[in-house]
Amino acid sequence: WDIAGDIDDLVESFGEDGSVGLPIQGSIFNKVIDGAQRSCLTIRSGASGTGKTRNAVADACLLAFPLRYNGATAQWEQVGSNQKVLFIITEQTDKQIKKMILAYLADMNESKFKYGKFTPEEKKILEQAKHVMKEYSSNFILIRIPNPTIELVKTKVREKVLLHDIGYVFYDYIFIGPALLNEFRGFGVRNDEVLLMMATALKDLAVELDVCVFTSTQVNANVDNNTNIRNESALAGGRSTINKADNGAIMARPTKEELETL
Numbered sequence: 001w002d003i004a005g006d007i008d009d010l011v012e013s014f015g016e017d018g019s020v021g022l023p024i025q026g027s028i029f030n031k032v033i034d035g036a037q038r039s040c041l042t043i044r045s046g047a048s049g050t051g052k053t054r055n056a057v058a059d060a061c062l063l064a065f066p067l068r069y070n071g072a073t074a075q076w077e078q079v080g081s082n083q084k085v086l087f088i089i090t091e092q093t094d095k096q097i098k099k100m101i102l103a104y105l106a107d108m109n110e111s112k113f114k115y116g117k118f119t120p121e122e123k124k125i126l127e128q129a130k131h132v133m134k135e136y137s138s139n140f141i142l143i144r145i146p147n148p149t150i151e152l153v154k155t156k157v158r159e160k161v162l163l164h165d166i167g168y169v170f171y172d173y174i175f176i177g178p179a180l181l182n183e184f185r186g187f188g189v190r191n192d193e194v195l196l197m198m199a200t201a202l203k204d205l206a207v208e209l210d211v212c213v214f215t216s217t218q219v220n221a222n223v224d225n226n227t228n229i230r231n232e233s234a235l236a237g238g239r240s241t242i243n244k245a246d247n248g249a250i251m252a253r254p255t256k257e258e259l260e261t262l
């Protein structure tokens with residue numbers, strides 16, 4: 001390439017659509033990663049129970065649904081982007097994800113769903129949330145791959161993105177399952193190399209299909225007690241997993257010292 005070729009057009013394009021991605025949750029985090037940018041891979045890592053899947057579902061909802069109920073104002077508000085989203089789950093059931101979506105739209109704590117005891121007003125809000133889910137159901141495409149391989153994930157993502165014109169892909173989280181190990185049987189590949197190859201495949205899909213990809217990984221047992229800045233050394237299975245990511249974040253419970261600072 002001629003490095004000066006089209007340089008005028010490049011400068012003119014600064015600030016146009018695509019320079020910054022559509023917003024996701026958290027104004028600070030959103031500012032740091034410039035939103036949900038196309039062709040980018042974001043990896044969020046955290047221990048079990050820190051909300052990796054719930055955060056991903058909420059971000060996916062913010063991109064997929066243009067409406068959400070606000071409990072503080074008691075009104076439905078136009079908050080969201082009305083985009084096509086693919087959400088790939090590995091361990092959860094579809095009912096678990098649907099409850100998270102409903103809780104997001106109704107601005108209601110999901111624990112209320114356990115007992116089904118709602119006030120008349122809450123019942124009304126849930127009915128409205130159900131209507132929103134049905135109206136925009138084509139924006140949130142949910143599939144389950146319980147025992148993923150790299151080739152299977154590639155095939156499914158390409159198929160859904162091309163069929164439904166999807167711009168945003170959420171892959172629940174990267175882990176080593178029996179099928180993934182079997183894919184590399186006999187090649188002498190280490191576990192950390194397998195995790196890196198899955199992350200590489202997701203990044204390649206992001207660039208190839210011009211989609212934004214979010215995923216997550218597990219962290220080691222010491223991350224919550226770490227008083228230093230948490231970095232890639234906190235990742236479980238090998239720090240090289242993050243090598244192909246454009247953005248990386250560690251989700252951890254705050255230490256006593258951090259809470260005192262806050």
